[in-house]
Amino acid sequence: EQLYLQGEMSRGVLACVTCHGDGGNSIIPVNPSLAHQPYEYLVKQLHDFRAKDEKSLPSRRGPEGANSLMTAIAAGMTEEDMKNVAFYLSQQPVNWDQAANATKEDTMERGQKIWRGGLPERGVPACAACHSPDGAGMPGQYPRLAGQHPGYIVEQLKLFRSSDRANSAEMHDIADRMSDADIAAVSDFAAGLR
Ligand code: HEM
Ligand code: HEM
Structure with missing residues (x-):
């Protein structure tokens, strides 16, 4: 501390x-x-x-x-x-009163689809499988995305895609198969999870 x-x-x-x-x-x-x-x-x-x-x-x-x-x-x-x-x-609690939220009504449905089911036609698995359905992450090496700043999530997915963030082969493969629009939609949706 x-x-x-x-x-x-x-x-x-x-x-x-x-x-x-x-x-x-x-x-x-x-x-x-x-x-x-x-x-x-x-x-x-x-x-x-x-x-x-x-x-x-x-x-x-x-x-x-x-x-x-x-x-x-x-x-x-x-x-x-x-x-x-x-x-x-x-050990610190998330302060949900000031946590980030989803803001894009028009891409919500697309984001939710990717979160829950991935993009099967392009081999993208459901995010929920590893980051948990409510976005809370999982013990071990799976981070929370619920309440995370959506712009930060977008940035990290692009860094995984370009391999500037080269510390996760699985996240590189996932981001590599997503378009900018997919990334924007799923990032906004994930931020709004609770
Ligand atoms: C990390 C998004 C699917 C495993 C991350 C991060 C983001 C993200 C933004 C970085 C978080 C941060 O910097 O705080 C997503 C999205 C997914 C998805 C949007 C669906 C399209 C998956 C799946 C798996 C997975 C299916 C498991 C097979 C991981 C792991 C990390 C991670 C292990 C930590 C990587 C590291 O050590 O740096 N994910 N993820 N993710 N994700 Fe995913
Ligand atoms: C990212 C810890 C100080 C700015 C991160 C991450 C951790 C961390 C663990 C990765 C988060 C994730 O993957 O979700 C710390 C600790 C600090 C510290 C323990 C003090 C010892 C700072 C300071 C700044 C800063 C002083 C601003 C000047 C950032 C930024 C990122 C980040 C911008 C995103 C990095 C990127 O995208 O490359 N920090 N941090 N941090 N931190 Fe810090």
């Missing part, structure tokens, strides 16, 4: 709360909400952001292979820091 609130300046770790909000409930649309994400998922992401050395690229980057904002922060964290902050966040 202390690291979350104050960071660790001597190692270049900025205070998480500035960007990810109270208890991981981010109110800034480009910054993901982290509250109540599965512990293992959070630890894995922090590892995947970290630049190991100049030759081995980190497996989670921003657009066009640029460093993510998180690359330098994760690089300054110790194994203990990652576990502690991930545990703290996994």
Whole structure:
């Protein structure tokens, strides 16, 4: 909790709360909400952001292979820091009063179809199978998408598709078979799940 609130300046770790909000409930649309994400998922992401050395690229980057904002922060964290902050966040409740929501009435039906049934003609499985029907995620490495900022979900699907976020082969294959319109529709729908 202390690291979350104050960071660790001597190692270049900025205070998480500035960007990810109270208890991981981010109110800034480009910054993901982290509250109540599965512990293992959070630890894995922090590892995947970290630049190991100049030759081995980190497996989670921003657009066009640029460093993510998180690359330098994760690089300054110790194994203990990652576990502690991930545990703290996994125990925080989602603040549903300020969580993101769906806003696009016209693509709702399409989004729901993809969420529940995937796109069988293109080999896209149902998102609900891994992220759970209510979008809450599953213990282990399956993140919550319910209440997540829709713009962030869109961005991550595009990063999986381009392999700039190269830390999940299954999500790459899924995103690779979706059009921009599919991505926009399912992201908005997922954000609105409760
Ligand atoms: C993403 C943790 C500080 C901005 C993430 C993710 C985690 C995380 C686990 C991945 C979320 C997911 O996959 O759903 C932390 C921790 C911090 C911290 C533990 C403090 C030690 C910050 C700060 C900023 C920031 C200070 C803003 C300057 C972001 C952004 C993303 C992100 C923009 C999305 C990254 C991308 O798409 O490449 N953070 N964060 N974080 N964080 Fe942080
Ligand atoms: C991660 C969306 C289907 C397994 C993610 C993330 C998004 C997403 C946006 C990143 C979340 C974040 O950064 O916080 C979707 C959508 C799906 C879908 C819209 C349906 C079209 C699936 C399926 C599986 C799956 C069917 C299992 C076979 C995973 C896993 C991760 C993940 C394991 C974590 C990857 C990592 O370690 O970085 N998904 N997903 N997803 N998804 Fe999916």
